[in-house]
Amino acid sequence: MDALKQAMAAAAVDVEAMLVRILTAEREAEDRLIAAMRYAVLGGGKRLRPFLVLQASGLFGVAHTAALRTAAAIELVHCYSLVHDDLPAMDDDDLRRGRPTVHKAYDEATAILAGDALLTMAFEVLAHPDTHSQPEVRCALITALARAAGAHGMVGGQMIDLGAEGRDMGIGEITRLQQMKTGALIGFSCEAGAILGRAAEAGREALRGYAHDLGLAFQIADDLLDVEGTAEETGKAVRKDAALGKATFVSILGPERARSQASLLAEQAVTHLAIFDKSADLLRRTARYVVERRV
């Protein structure tokens, strides 16, 4: 196993342990809700966003617990968004990470509530003193997460995406949609390291640039997997975009140009990291990983 995969696997184990600690049922009556939350969160996944938090935090000497709690909070938000996006009224997906989606394994009402509770919990985790000794840093994290995840970020992007079925969209429009839908949270994952480490503006700016290109490269790769991957590989239904008549980077550029665009963005992402020494090497490799991955 190469160094990146090893580091990602180790980070996933750490994050999983933190998530288990957070998602403990305090009282019996909420058992079904907490069980659904655990099902949504502990079902594996690449843990890419937590990995980015940990790596970006590493650049600024952030304490491990602080980085790990922040990573867990972002993963809670990511998982809540998957639970809600999979609902019948939204993308109507039955399969996620190779298992039935939450509303299939439980029911729709439980899926809605589990998502709500996961989102709420993310903010509780960030507000806790264990996440950072300085409350202004915790508030900065909360502000940035709310912006990335809310009406002008992830949720707004999903809203535009739902209206995009069968509609003609240009590359500019798709780029903006994806920048909101997936890019904003990936961006926050990288920036969180800089916030936790009270980094100078140059470091923050570099990570923002990196995350921007990484997020787009990641999305193009996702679109390619939807066209070229199998449900076995990806753990979710494929060929959905074409079936819904959704414009994607691949439907507009074609697979060849989409692939080279993704590679270009990955290279471009790496150039933003020039101000960092070899401590940013795994972030550099991550840029290549996101375009080469098969899951």
Add this chain to the structure above:
Amino acid sequence: MDALKQAMAAAAVDVEAMLVRILTAEREAEDRLIAAMRYAVLGGGKRLRPFLVLQASGLFGVAHTAALRTAAAIELVHCYSLVHDDLPAMDDDDLRRGRPTVHKAYDEATAILAGDALLTMAFEVLAHPDTHSQPEVRCALITALARAAGAHGMVGGQMIDLGAEGRDMGIGEITRLQQMKTGALIGFSCEAGAILGRAAEAGREALRGYAHDLGLAFQIADDLLDVEGTAEETGKAVRKDAALGKATFVSILGPERARSQASLLAEQAVTHLAIFDKSADLLRRTARYVVERRV
């Protein structure tokens, strides 16, 4: 108009103005989402929770903007919970505040996303420096709101409530359910004033006790309205609990005993306020109001 009604109406106007300010579309693409959020939030309502925040804040000399922003944040959470609770997969309600519910006026996907965005926005509002100059106070508000609204509070209560249809429940169980489902957020509304004002423990404790009894009295009155009120008065469907075979305070105690229990709780709520002077008079009157109201 008596002093309480006047004060409640004035508070509602202030809160509405703050909510309008918060819910401004920054970009055109999110128009439909922001419109649904505004529809959910600006549709009137008693604004009881914001009123409690403002009154409790008044006991400790909290700045008006601080109290108002906190009040708005709580109202965002309350409104998100109504939007999600009204969904077909949950309580399946078509009418709210005398108008079609959000998923009826828009669609289910939009209602889910609007709720998600409102919840997210509440935390963004609280984390902002305008809410309080001291970040530790903002973090304390966020922690308390997340606990009141999350898996061990409001969302957990709704989860238990969904499982309660047709099930035999005792008074103890119903009390606990309602304490989570509606009591926790009412409790936070009162406690927020003490948090903002950095009140001594005695003041906080008094407000906690007041809010506990007030919340239960409010819920019993709600159950009575479901049995005795009309859709015109309440702006929502009535006789729902009986139709669903849901145990309520009224179904167990009968309307007479339920009414006297609500009055008893209202009186009890007032006794908790003994440590405050006449600055708490409107809170005292609010206790009576919640059991006498027809909406």
